[in-house]
Amino acid sequence: MTDPYVSFNIKNKVGYIEFFHPNHNAMPSEVLQKLQHTIVDAETSDAKVLVLKSGGDRTFCAGASFNELIAINNEATGKTFFSGFANVINAMRKSSKLIIGRVQGKAVGGGVGLAAATDYCLATKYASIKLSELSIGIGPFVIEPAVTRKIGVSKMSQMTLNAEAFYTAEWAKTNGLFAEICETTEALDETVTLLAEKLADYNPEALQEMKKVIWKNTDDWDNLLTERAKISGKLVLSDFTKETLKRFK
Template sequence: MKDPYVSFDIKNKVGYIEFFHPNHNAMPSDVLQKLEQIIVDAENTEAKVLVLKSGGERTFCAGASFNELIAIDNEATGKAFFSGFANVINAMRKSGKLIIGRVQGKAVGGGVGLAAATDYCLATKYASIKLSELSIGIGPFVIEPAVTRKIGVSNMSQLTLNAETFYTAEWAKNKGLFAEVFETAEALDESVTTLAEKLASYNPEALQEMKKVIWKNTEDWDVLLSERAEISGKLVLSDFTKETLKRFK
């Protein structure tokens, strides 16, 4: 079993950011912090475009670490925990480089948020998605702005309220989360590489200006996502959520 990691490699002016955790790529706080820092540090590299991907062949990202979630015992710790994905999404938003998402498998909770926060996302047919937070007594408050921005309020609500259902990659494509869906990981990788290297050959100033246009009207997200993390941090301490979480121990 591999150890968790976050890596960064540059090839042909494309920066490949890869995260991994042996528990279905669930993201504990330390991995999220490393991911955020690498996205920030990539700003000062020769990479013209970034690709966000995860290790392994199956799950893209199972969301936040359940073990950490169960251990939360006060509001400050709760807010800090839920700020993990908020900080990564804001780092992606504020990056001057376009970010391509490579989603090879299932995405749950925060994993859907990461996919939504990319500027262009490609996936395989195995990349079904689910927002399961309501089923355990919280909600996808932190990632909601990114998800809604990509697929709209109606589709976000459908995902959120039908919290125990996986929606297919084709559904996610039809709603605007994925640009294309491929039969195999090999076909996905070929398309990701081709697109990333093509973009990296374009005028970098034009790419930066396009990034600003894509993320127009999100300047309040530093505050907004922090407020959302606070909401989740309180809800995780509720009697309902605590009782629900006991079943997963």
């Protein structure tokens, strides 16, 4: 696989949304837009439950595209760039369908945000997580509400301030991000499929009402995440961040 894509397939009433980028599943704006639209479009599909997954065997998602990050030269472009993950998280939040996360490998930055925005997340033992944004002069402002909602302010702060450290999948499970840990990708796929197909046979009205309960008190996220995107869009133009990003050219 060399070309980025977002795909959607339905099997046994389960809708599988898969994204891929050859650079460790880092997400440029174009892929994020396609992912957002796919989640929104799945609302009118025959799928009863959704699964969010990424292609490849290793990294689940390396976060935002650094190539695009480096190219930002004004606040408006910065806000648009950082709104990418905001739009995906809000699409997941507002979907009436339960979304199961399938995390086969490492998740960094925005990748942690995607995992946190699922309703039930399963992972392999290789799925360590990191919030690295502060180390390059910005912060996980857009994804913070989703992450904090799952693991709490204390653990989110710990990850954010210890920005160069990976936290193990077991740590993520202990602190509420992952519900289950599997030994292999094959075992993960079996567990995800079993759970998703079981849920797809439950009362759809009950599932929709449960989704509302899970996301209670998040109605302000459209505005909140947009404001957070503006903060990051401004910080990415700072001298500190520009100097730091030169290392990645």
